[in-house]
Amino acid sequence: MRRIHDKMLRGQTRMGWLDSFHSFSFGSFSDPARMGLGPLRVVNEDFIIPGAGFAPHDHADMDILTYVLSGRIAHEDSLGHRAELGPDELQMMTAGSGITHAEMNPSETEGTHLYQIWIMPDAGGGAPAYQQLALDPDLGRGALAVIASGRQEAPVRLNSGTDLYRARLVAGDAVPLAVAPGRHGFAQILSGIAEVEGERLSAGDALEFRDTAPMELVWQTAGEMLFFDLPR
Structure with a gap:
């Protein structure tokens, strides 16, 4: 989905x-x-x-x-x-x-x-x-970097089995998105414009998915996103 x-x-x-x-x-x-x-x-x-x-x-x-x-x-x-x-x-x-x-x-x-x-x-x-x-301003340059988690080492410790990532991108960057079976993914666009499988997302839009093949978020402009890897 x-x-x-x-x-x-x-x-x-x-x-x-x-x-x-x-x-x-x-x-x-x-x-x-x-x-x-x-x-x-x-x-x-x-x-x-x-x-x-x-x-x-x-x-x-x-x-x-x-x-x-x-x-x-x-x-x-x-x-x-x-x-x-x-x-x-x-x-x-x-x-x-x-x-x-x-x-x-x-x-x-x-x-x-x-x-x-x-x-x-x-x-x-x-x-x-x-x-x-x-946070280091370069944390997440060109790729997802964890900033908060209850499952892995991260700058901030959460109290749930959630991972929160940040990415800061330039035009042409492609961010792979995937979650393990039984988990949700949620990508919140903070700034810029990106495309996923032919659909465009811009600041304020978000992408929700689960039980899908890995996909790529391809950036058309510079931008920033938060990505949540969540238990169901």
Whole structure:
């Protein structure tokens, strides 16, 4: 099975300070065909105006990752962490048995563009935790490179049998995509244009697949992607 998640069919939340696009059902957006994929529950692309953000709120039993494309985001949580996150950094908050946090754009002049990702852990409860790591800008140049995982050595440790990869490509690069039987693949295009088996994907689109022969994502322009290798 292979299907493209058209960016124009994503849900959208628009407020005075936030424009958010939802690859899966989220908030008031409900689509039976977009209810998550294995433990992957949320892939939101957020645009936050200067000086605004998410006021303190609670989470439990979720791994929440933040990946900034431009601008910065300031994080505070009930564990006492206070940090700023920018491009080439990865943040993961393990909500565990419960955590309160806030995420704000600290700039008064520059907007923030980020992806927020929610992945269900293999087991609920446990102690909440926070990780933030600077990634080498060359990590994923021309090929998939793991940035978070619960199955293999990776910069950030997940609490599920999920592997998350990043790739940064130029025109002409071909990225092979495959997952083992019994697993899902999900490729989220962050920027640029690529083609797979004659179909075009651009920023905001995603590719979901399982039980398929290996395929290649061939890049028509420079771009960036995240790839999830997920248990069912």
